[in-house]
Amino acid sequence: MDFELDGEQQAILDSVDVLLSLRAGPERAIALAAKGELDHDLARALREAGFLSLATEVGPLEAALLVERAARAAAVLDVGARALVAPALLREVPDVPVALVHADGRGPVRHAAFAGVLLVADGAVARLVRVEPGSLAPVRSGYGDPLGFVPEALRRSGEALGAGSGERLLRWWRLALALELSGASTAALATTVAYLKQRRQFGRAIGSFQAVQHRLARCAIRTEASRWLALEAAHHGAPGERVAVAAAHAADTAAQVFRETHQLSGAIGFTREHDLHVFSMRLQSLRLELGGSTAHARAITAERWAEGAP
Amino acid sequence: MEFDWSPQDEAHREELRRFLDETLPEDWETISRDGPGSDAQAGFSREFCARMAERGWLTQHWPAAYGGSDAPPWRHAIVGEELWAIGEPRGPQYMNVNWIGPAIMEFGTEEQKAQHLPRISRGEVIWCQGFSEPEAGSDLVALRTRARREGDAYVVDGSKIWTSYAQHADFCILLVRTDPEAGRHKGISVLLVPMRTEGITVREIPSVVGERYFHEVFFDAVRVPVSCRLGPENEGWNVVTHALQYERVGAARYARAALTLDRLAERARERGWLEDPHVAERLGHARTLVEAARVLTYRVIDQRAHGKPPSTDTQLARVAGTDADLAVGELALELFGQEGLAYGSFADANFRLAMTAGVAVGATEVQLNLIAARHLELPRE
Structure with a gap:
């Protein structure tokens, strides 16, 4: 048991942070959002540095650390799907964007408009669907990631990835979600805390009011716990109960962080000239994925307490 | 970073569980119904702690010079988890071994050490x-x-x-x-x-x-x-803050809440309540709070294991533990409904033990003040 990074992990994260500080960040996310684009340059840079293959070459925990950091840095990229989920299902990590799809999901899908590979969760099996990148219709949306529409015929097609693959896809997808939620919640909170230290009303910093401080402190407790729960689950290879706990906790945290950061930031928080929306709007999208907090919570109970649970 | 228990720690947990199975009397649930301060539990603690001491487990995290065996903080955390979860058979003596003894080691005179430490490590003394x-x-x-x-x-x-x-x-x-x-x-x-x-x-x-x-x-x-x-x-304030910093997470509230939640879910399953998706969601959400408290407490133990100075992570863990305890206590009452009102029933016993969580050992609001000031570095003004 050791919560500190070891030498190799520290070295990886140092390089990841340098790369992200140069090539990601809220400003870039805002520019990409205006064009409805995915960050292809960032994807290339991460791939060339070897970070997209961390899961197979080092381990899932190291890939998880990358996913969480990328979300904190407002990366507009399928980094969770490509660096963490795909390696758990495919022998070779695709060189094209990966979108995660639920066979019964009718809503738009993150990154689908740019995807070259769809991983479809369809009951007991996962299926691999190859598509021409750019062939799926983009869906206009203000929730952080570019979305695309996946027609039902496509959601029902593709090559089955074998026994147990459906369940495996859901587990690693839940984990990636938990990490992205955690990273984005942490960044949204940090953005708001920084703002409230500066912003003065009634002759004092807003962040000095106890009524405000306690709400921020509660958010901090939740974001810290979300991160550790997700990293623990990654280390253990994404077991069903742990990923459901991490995802449910992170989704509930996201709802709370969204509410509190926007309320406490006032009107500036709703503008595109302030960074908060880059993280907070994405939180709403992420917290709904895979049925959201209620579905994750039911999965916990099924995994832990149902008749014949492991 | 890695999150596995060492084989030695796992073996210790197993050994401890076997010991508890053998040592706890059949009416332990009745004994522990009224909390560590009750006559029954305080009395039993003298017997129980003496047996823990015989095995060298009561103060194994203490330095060898004071009758311990320099066991790593993780080992002592396992003892806390296992014992607090089942209702703390050490009774009030968990305080002695967690922080009163260490405070005497840090600040006591040779005479005070000789007077108090052996008695604490033999499990024969109760402090308030x-x-x-x-x-x-x-x-x-x-x-x-x-x-x-x-x-x-x-x-x-x-x-x-x-x-x-x-x-x-x-x-x-x-x-x-x-x-x-x-x-x-x-x-x-x-x-x-x-x-x-x-x-x-x-x-x-x-x-x-x-x-x-x-x-x-x-x-x-x-x-x-x-x-x-x-x-x-x-200079007593320094003594107390120093002694208490590490031990503020002391009682493994999350472990108690986790076991209570497992028992609650088991009863819910027996009665067919798990079929109700609303019940399943409530139990699942409660589990997230218990797990959050556990992992934040582990973070504090990890800092201690690394010899790092105490940080506000202690306060994060404290508040999370309180939230988990309260949530599980309330959920037990709600699921059992009016059945839970009978004194000593499962829901009642657990709710009563949980209800002081936000007040005992320092109110939640004080912890939140500290998190705001030191963790988030928000201005005071």
Whole structure:
């Protein structure tokens, strides 16, 4: 048991942070959002540095650390799907964007408009669907990631990835979600805390009011716990109960962080000239994925307490 | 970074569980129903702690020089988890081994160490902590109990309140004001007071929580030898904050909440309630709070294992533990409905134990103040 990074992990994260500080960040996310684009340059840079293959070459925990950091840095990229989920299902990590799809999901899908590979969760099996990148219709949306529409015929097609693959896809997808939620919640909170230290009303910093401080402190407790729960689950290879706990906790945290950061930031928080929306709007999208907090919570109970649970 | 238990730690947990199976009496659930301060549990703790001590487990995290075996913090955390979860058979003595003993090691004289440490590590002594006063609760530093120097003794006058375990205690670790003129944090000293000293009276305050939960302790011209002072005169605040920093997470509340939640879910399954998606969601959400508290507590233990100074992660863990405890207690009441109102029923017993969580050992609001100031570095003004 050791919560500190070891030498190799520290070295990886140092390089990841340098790369992200140069090539990601809220400003870039805002520019990409205006064009409805995915960050292809960032994807290339991460791939060339070897970070997209961390899961197979080092381990899932190291890939998880990358996913969480990328979300904190407002990366507009399928980094969770490509660096963490795909390696758990495919022998070779695709060189094209990966979108995660639920066979019964009718809503738009993150990154689908740019995807070259769809991983479809369809009951007991996962299926691999190859598509021409750019062939799926983009869906206009203000929730952080570019979305695309996946027609039902496509959601029902593709090559089955074998026994147990459906369940495996859901587990690693839940984990990636938990990490992205955690990273984005942490960044949204940090953005708001920084703002409230500066912003003065009634002759004092807003962040000095106890009524405000306690709400921020509660958010901090939740974001810290979300991160550790997700990293623990990654280390253990994404077991069903742990990923459901991490995802449910992170989704509930996201709802709370969204509410509190926007309320406490006032009107500036709703503008595109302030960074908060880059993280907070994405939180709403992420917290709904895979049925959201209620579905994750039911999965916990099924995994832990149902008749014949492991 | 890695999150596996070492094989030695896992083996220790298994061994401990076997020991508990063999050692706890059949009516343990009845004994533990009213909490660590009850007559039954405090009495049983003397027997139980002696057996823990025989195996060298009671104070294994202490240095070998003081009768421990330098066990790593993780090992002691396992003991805390396993024992607190089942209702704390160490009774009040968990405080002794967690922080009163270590405080004596850090600040005590050789004589004090020789007097107290062996008895604590043999599991034969019960302590209470004389901290809160009628006018000094969350604002502990406002304490007024006075100790005047008279020759080689202090004469103590005043009163303490909410004192758990006072009726069973052999000793009290007592906070007194030795210099009323000094600033709020100065002029406080710590005394190690035998409870059977003339002038000490204990009154139980009846409560809705359980038997022997709260007491008032009155000090009427109580003479305490100067040799009983722990640490330098007027610097008691440092002694207490230092001693308590690590141990504020002390009781493994999340472990208790986790076991209670498992038992609640088991009963819910037997009654077919798990089929109700709303019940399944409630149980799942409660589990997230328990797990959050566990992982945040582990973070604190990890810092200790690395020899790092205490940080505000302690406060994060404290509040998360409180939230988990309260959520599970409330959920038990809600799922059982009016059935849970009967005294001693599963829901009642657990709810009563959970309900003090946000107040005991320092109110949640104080923890949130500390997180805001030190973790988020928000301005004070």
